Amino acid sequence: MITVKSFSLVKERVADFAALIDKDTIAVVRPEKPLENMLRSLIQGTVAAKRPVGDAFEPLEAYFRSLSADAAYQEKVTRQLGTLETYLSEGMSIQADLQAVEDYVLARCTRLCAEALAAAAALPVIDGTQLVVCRTDAPKPYFDWDASRVAIAEACHGGMVVAGGYAREASGRIVRIGRGGAHMMASLIASAVQAGAIEFFSSSPFGGSGSLTYDEAAHYCAVADAPFPSASLWPAKKAGIPILVKDIAAPTAVVARISSEAATQAAASPVSGIVAEKDLDLVTVLGTGLLGQVGLSSGIFSALAAEHVNIRFISQSSSEYSISFAVRHEDSDRVVNAMENLVSGGALLPLDDVMVLNQRVGIITIFGSRMKNVPGTSGHVYAALGAAGVNIIASAQGGEELSISLVVDEADLDTALKALK
Numbered sequence: 477m478i479t480v481k482s483f484s485l486v487k488e489r490v491a492d493f494a495a496l497i498d499k500d501t502i503a504v505v506r507p508e509k510p511l512e513n514m515l516r517s518l519i520q521g522t523v524a525a526k527r528p529v530g531d532a533f534e535p536l537e538a539y540f541r542s543l544s545a546d547a548a549y550q551e552k553v554t555r556q557l558g559t560l561e562t563y564l565s566e567g568m569s570i571q572a573d574l575q576a577v578e579d580y581v582l583a584r585c586t587r588l589c590a591e592a593l594a595a596a597a598a599l600p601v602i603d604g605t606q607l608v609v610c611r612t613d614a615p616k617p618y619f620d621w622d623a624s625r626v627a628i629a630e631a632c633h634g635g636m637v638v639a640g641g642y643a644r645e646a647s648g649r650i651v652r653i654g655r656g657g658a659h660m661m662a663s664l665i666a667s668a669v670q671a672g673a674i675e676f677f678s679s680s681p682f683g684g685s686g687s688l689t690y691d692e693a694a695h696y697c698a699v700a701d702a703p704f705p706s707a708s709l710w711p712a713k714k715a716g717i718p719i720l721v722k723d724i725a726a727p728t729a730v731v732a733r734i735s736s737e738a739a740t741q742a743a744a745s746p747v748s749g750i751v752a753e754k755d756l757d758l759v760t761v762l763g764t765g766l767l768g769q770v771g772l773s774s775g776i777f778s779a780l781a782a783e784h785v786n787i788r789f790i791s792q793s794s795s796e797y798s799i800s801f802a803v804r805h806e807d808s809d810r811v812v813n814a815m816e817n818l819v820s821g822g823a824l825l826p827l828d829d830v831m832v833l834n835q836r837v838g839i840i841t842i843f844g845s846r847m848k849n850v851p852g853t854s855g856h857v858y859a860a861l862g863a864a865g866v867n868i869i870a871s872a873q874g875g876e877e878l879s880i881s882l883v884v885d886e887a888d889l890d891t892a893l894k895a896l897k
Contacts, residue, residue, distance in 0.1 A: 477672030478634045482662035483724055484508040484679065485589045490543055494596035496727060502632055502665060503597075504604070504640035505590045506658035507582070511539060515582055523567045523577050533561055540585075543592035552591050560584055576649065583642035583650045590639035601637045604661050605650050608643035619643070619664070628668035638665065656705040663719075667711040674712055677724040678703035682731050692748045693719075693734045695843035695879050699753040700804075709734065746853055748844035750896055754886050756788060757808040758834040758869060761815060762798035773799060779814040783807075789839055789881055791872045800870045802839060802883060834869060838889035842896065843879040854880060857896065864895035 481496060482504040497503045507515075514536060522529050540553045560581060567577050587603055594601040609623040624643075632638070640658030644650055653660055659676050666674045680703035688696070690713040694706040703721070712719050718735040722728075761776065773792070776799065780787060789802035803811050815831050847853050854873070857880060861868060870883040884892050 478502060478666075478669055479673045479675060480504065480662045480666040480669075480671045481675040481677065482506075482640065482659045483677035484658075485543075485593055486724070487511075487539065487543060490592055490596050492727070494593055497593075497597045497599060497635075497637070499635040501634060502636055502638060502662075502669070502671070503593065503599075504638045504658050504662040504665065505586070505593055506641045507586055507589050511585065511589075512582065514539065515585055516578065519564070519574065519578055519581060522564050524574055529561050529564055533557060536585075540588050540592070543589070544595045546595040549591055549595040553588060556584055556588055579642065579652045580650050582652070583639070586641060587639040590637045594637040597637070599635055599637055601639065602631055604638050604640045604658075605642050605644045607631060607638070608653070608661055608664060610643045610645050610651055610653075620646075621664075624664060625668045628665050632665055632669050638662075654705070654707075656708050659704040659708040660711075663708045663711040663717075666717050667715040670715065671717055674717055674719045675722055676704055676708075676719060677722045677727060678731075679724045682721050682723075686732055687737070688732060688734050688748060689736060689845050690734060691876075691878055692843055692845055693732075695841055696749055696751050698841070699751050700755075701753075702751075746844050746846040746850045747842055748846070750840065750842050750893065752838055752840045752889055752893055753788065754836075754838040754889055755805045756802045756837050756839060756883075756886075757805050757811075758789075758800055758802050758837045758883055759808075759811055759815070760798055760800040760832040760834070760870075762832070775818060776815070777801075779818055780811060783810045783814050785811055785814075789870070789872060789883060791870045791883075800883075802837065805836065808833065808835070834883075834885075836886040837869060837883050838886045838892075839881055839883055840889070840892055840896065841879050841881045845878060847879075848877040857882070860895045861892055864891050866892045866895065 478500055480502045483493065484507065485493060485505050486508050518532055518536060521527060522532055537553070537557055540557070541550065563580065583605060590601045607624060607627050609620040609627065611618045611620050638661070640661040641653055642650055642657065643653050662674055680701070682703055690709050694709055696702065697704060697706040697709065709719065716736060718733060720730050721732040721734065723731055777787070785803055785807045787801050787803060791800045792798065812831070812833065842857055858868070866884055866888045868882050868884060871881065873880045
């Protein structure tokens with residue numbers, strides 16, 4: 477049975493990671509953060525600044541040559557870096573789109589990381605851009621699952637290394653899948669080949685309990701600093717493949733297991749975990765112009781979608797008098813402008829409608845599959861926060877009864893977490 481493993485290749489530990497791969501493993505590899513930062517600085521210092529590549533390639537070349545002494549690999553480094561140097565020089569002359577340049581360069585360097593690991597493990601390499609196809613009729617990369625599944629099933633087998641995190645459009649253009657793209661690709665591959673398990677290696681701490689359902693893990697992984705995004709869980713959930721979360725510093729130990737089965741815990745502990753997120757602003761639109769107006773919610777959220785603003789939280793009172801939603805603090809100005817345009821354009825009645833902005837709030841989410849149909853869970857939560865003197869600005873609970881989300885002032889976030897934990 478195949479196991480799919482996904483991790484960042486750390487320069488000093490190529491041999492350690494090679495030891496984790498055997499004939500029953502598909503390893504999905506992505507660059508470590510220092511390399512990604514080096515590459516982005518290289519692009520900014522050459523293409524963006526319109527400066528010759530010159531000696532800017534020397535640190536990059538030194539990095540890749542240190543990954544493996546294998547002669548065949550060293551020759552691949554020479555060829556690939558020569559190609560990239562030409563590509564960057566041409567990008568300056570034609571004023572290429574910087575995002576397209578970044579995606580292409582990082583994808584090619586991801587391939588070199590995979591080649592180094594494959595050389596150490598004596599395994600073949602396949603480029604993830606040959607496996608995962610994205611549709612072009614969406615503002616962000618959107619998987620063409622049928623085409624990707626066929627390509628993966630034909631090309632993937634145990635005992636190979638995949639350069640992960642980047643896909644291609646039908647036109648051939650290379651695009652970044654997004655945050656945690658290699659984990660997402662690993663989950664897609666595992667689903668297509670019906671793997672027995674997926675292993676996500678992370679350098680970030682995973683604070684969930686030792687055993688989580690896919691839905692519980694999705695709540696934990698929804699925050700911006702989660703070790704992998706919740707989207708990477710869904711292919712595994714659909715195929716019923718368990719995910720083992722491991723610490724990249726201690727790769728033999730399982731930190732958490734994510735599957736369809738809920739953890740076996742005492743009935744007195746319905747909550748599986750608590751996760752918090754900060755650097756958010758809460759926007760509340762309220763007034764009689766909202767009362768009974770069909771389509772106003774659609775208008776508000778369509779306006780935010782047009783600004784490419786991700787909404788982290790939504791709450792609406794049954795009176796229809798107000799709608800509250802949380803956005804990243806960095807998106808706040810665009811949100812305010814979008815709401816003001818709605819009012820001036822007549823979509824919202826400018827009678828007594830008011831927009832209130834609570835800056836720098838935090839969201840705490842309490843989640844657990846055993847919360848369903850357990851009376852008193854919300855009461856315990858609100859009582860604990862009340863006793864700690866924490867004011868709750870807004871709250872929401874999904875009808876599935878798997879989570880409770882609370883908005884508090886960011887200054888109260890640590891106090892609230894201590895009270896709840």
